[in-house]
Amino acid sequence: MAEALSKSRDAAANVSAPEKAIINHATIEQLFSDYIADQKRRGKRSYDKTQYRLNQVLDSQHIDRNTPAKDITPAHIKRVLAEFISRGAVAGSNKVRANLHAVFNFGLFADNDPAKLNEKVIYGLDRNPVTVVPRQEGADKALDRFLSWDEMKEILKLFRISSTVFPIHPDYGRLILLCIFTAGQRPWEIMTNTKDNWDKNNNTLTVPLHISKNGDYHVIPLCESATEILECQAKQYPDSEFLFPGDTKEGHLLTAEYAKQIRKFCARYDFEKFTPRDIRRTFKTLAGEMGISSEMRDRLQNHKKSGVSTKHYDRYDYLKEKREIIAQWESKLLSL
Template identity: 35%
Template sequence: MMLTSKQISSFKPKNNHYYKWDKTNERGMGRLGIHIIKSGTKVFKFRFFVNEKAVFIKIGTFPQVSLSIAREKAKLYSLMLDKGLDPKDEIEKQQRAKEEQQKAESQKATLKDLFDSHRDKKKAGEKRQADIDLEILEKEIYPYISPDTKAKDVTTEEIVCILRKIIDRGATTKSNKVRSILHAAFNYGLKHDNDPAKKSTVGKFDLSHNPVTAIPKQTEAEKVGNHFLEPEELFKLLYELEHRTHDLKMHQNARNIMRLCFYLGGQRPNEVCSIKWSDINHQEMTVTLPGKITKNKRDLVIALTKSSYNLLTKNQNTSQSEYVFPKTTDPSAPTPLNTISQAVGRYRERSGLRTFTARDFRRTFKTLTGHLGISKELRDRIQGHAMNDVSSKHYDRYDYLSEKREAMTLWCEYLDNGISKYKANAKQLIKHSN
């Protein structure tokens, strides 16, 4: 007779433990039973025979495990027997496989591993934004996704929610920045596990896709700027960076970097910050921005004039760093880009000039040198823009250094003369005011 839950509940403990078995007509397929122990505990067990010796598999305690669940497990074990398998051996194999899977899962690299490892890769390539980018991710991501989360378990939906919070606080451009850093980090993780050249100190990321790819960039926030400094604004800025010390709390390195952004042809602040003494060719009067710090990954040779050379080499005799503009708290590192951003902001607050950013330096050079009659092609070459026509990409190996030197001489003379006139006018105004 088949067991019922009511019957099992009615079974009473005796002086010795005993079994009650489910009656089935299937021979050799094992049998489900309930084991009533002297303490009154009732345990479901499955019994089968190996070489005429009874083997028991514990299923669970009644009523925590119901009769229907016990029968399902017993049926599974019977099917194993029917296939010639030992249920006990199979259970042990499944348990070992489960433990191995759990062990492998526990060794999967975390989100923190991904971010830190990607930072290390960028630092190895001398990407000076590496630490700043990591700080951005730690600030924007970790409050919502634990750093201990497995990288492979991060979902597109989670990232969308985080970016939406950034947009909702009015920082759409920042959301694009966070999206960009995240996308690069997960792309790195996708290739990490199968890179034969990588000696990894973290586990596998086991990523199957990049969860950021499907999230669109907020293109309306990335409008192309059109602001540039008018000549009088530029001359005022350059003059005051050199002479205004009473209320501009700005390190001399920051002042010189900002001035050199112009005197070197509208180069990016982060590229100027990263110049090393070894990049300067004193004999040829050039400075080379190596491809590892330029945006297009190509070396850029800049012709120096007397003014730009003097600015660049001003502290060479006293410097103990390989960098022309070392970080004040760590001479082994260059001046951080955010130092320049802060300096620009501080100057804006005190100068009364129209709002501008460091990004406008590049546009200012491009615009004002156009007025000086310097061709667009030469302006592009001075700023290191990629020349993508077939002739430039595949055939033209001329360095245009003499043409660039002529243009830079014209530009730096324009700056020097403009600053001199601004200085004379400023003195005249002071004289009249007194």
């Protein structure tokens, strides 16, 4: 009887307190890798920027990439972020902090999902070490930088010397020009786009749903200058499906390197710093000066149209008006 009672208690204990099978806990490098893979799977467009920042963390003298993720402490995080701050990248430290916070939350949720009660513990995290490390208040500047007409003139002068000579890598040079001549389109929606979306007969480039930020099809009218850039790319890379192929795992150029190339240009030519997003803002601002309505500027840049479902949205709406704006924009740029 006593033996039966003991077995009964053991069985009850197993039911009331199920245990996960424990394996060697994943390293911080593996946690980072798993997070990036999850971002790619979920179609997050900024994964390459995040990966670039996380690689910087792994390269820090304060981090051993083979350390189990569960052994990373707030002290590690504080020292890593201090490196960014010490070299003047205060706003950058906030971006890295945000990425790290998301990464460790990913690991926490993966291990503590009730739906995975009897699965193996991968990371062994019981807290997020980033939470108690404060961000740097006031470091993030308002996004208000746009290029003046004089700055646009200088960029066009430097980047249009010839089809092959550029102040930076030629492919990124042509990408900058295409973003300019297409009225500040999102770089991601161009560099990940493929040749089959380029309608040469109608001079348009379509952004398909799977790479469109707002989930809508978007038809970009192409001026002659934009078409010349695409033709140059096609001639340079006849065997690639991408408009802007790259020697990357993805097969196309990446936004992190694009931003880096622009920084190099600014430093090399003593040009006031600007970012890829500032090119987009430049069209929005300067086209406004030209008298183009805010609604049409938004439509041309593929801003989300509130109250209009993707299902009923006609991708060719306002194409005539968008062509007219692109023609005005190109004419103004070439007159500088």
